[in-house]
Amino acid sequence: MTREEKLKVLKKALEEVIGNFIMWGTSDPRLAEDIDMIMSEIQEIEETIRLEKEILKKIKKKS
Secondary structure, three states: OOHHHHHHHHHHHHHHHHHHHHHHHHHOHHHHHHHHHHHHHHHHHHHHHHHHHHHHHHHHHHO
């Protein structure tokens, strides 16, 4: 699975977890933990993708 595919899956999972969080309210703290975990993973992947693009851009400029 590519990073982009994983990012798409995580964003879909985040939508579902947020939907459950809204539907069930704050009575289940595990939902908030799931949201935090998924958001952290999404941010990490997005940052990795951004850095890879920067590196590729610099490599192309030097070529």
